[in-house]
Amino acid sequence: MPYNNTPITPSSEITGTVSLPLARVKKIIHADDDIANCSNNAAFAITAATELFLQYLVEQTQNVVKAEKKPRRNIQYKDVASAVARVDNLEFLADVVPKTVTYKEHKARKQRDEKEAGQKTLPTVATTATATAVLPADAVIPAQSDPVPAPVQAQLLDPMDETS
Numbered sequence: 001m002p003y004n005n006t007p008i009t010p011s012s013e014i015t016g017t018v019s020l021p022l023a024r025v026k027k028i029i030h031a032d033d034d035i036a037n038c039s040n041n042a043a044f045a046i047t048a049a050t051e052l053f054l055q056y057l058v059e060q061t062q063n064v065v066k067a068e069k070k071p072r073r074n075i076q077y078k079d080v081a082s083a084v085a086r087v088d089n090l091e092f093l094a095d096v097v098p099k100t101v102t103y104k105e106h107k108a109r110k111q112r113d114e115k116e117a118g119q120k121t122l123p124t125v126a127t128t129a130t131a132t133a134v135l136p137a138d139a140v141i142p143a144q145s146d147p148v149p150a151p152v153q154a155q156l157l158d159p160m161d162e163t164s
Contacts, residue, residue, distance in 0.1 A: 016044075018044065018047045018048055018051060019051055020047050020050060020051060022040075022043060022044065022047055025043055025046060025047045025050070026038065026043045029043060029046065056089075057080070057083070057090065058075070060083045060087045060089075060090060061075050061079050061080050061083040062075065063083070064079055064082050064083045064086060065079050077100065078099070078100060080097055081097050081098065081099045081100065082099070084097045085099065
């Protein structure tokens with residue numbers, strides 16, 4: 001089945017028609033809780049601006065592909081990511097279009113970061129033995145993970161009990 005791969009030539013001026021579906025752009029606009037209402041003219045302007053931005057992004061990506069040793073006809077994700085990294089105007093997209101990393105590289109980077117940050121270790125047997133030797137045998141040590149005092153915990157467990 002043949003596909004229509006001919007590029008659409010960009011028009012020099014806005015004629016009132018757009019390539020992106022206006023209804024879908026309106027749905028995206030209405031998905032934002034901050035925007036209560038959006039007129040048709042505003043949605044059209046946003047759609048036209050989006051088309052111009054996408055055209056600029058594709059042109060910059062195409063320039064990156066042409067600069068390679070073996071230029072290709074197809075644009076891939078890595079080309080868009082490298083265009084975002086190289087072009088100053090597209091720097092704000094660095095979080096949205098990150099460079100891809102293989103699993104092996106990610107795993108190595110994660111291990112390196114863990115070594116640099118240092119590992120949290122549990123107290124050794126020697127330190128726990130000295131800590132218990134100082135305390136009396138009947139001493140109660142409060143759990144550090146319990147932010148609620150014991151009397152309040154008792155009330156929370158049995159709210160009908162008025163003795164506490």
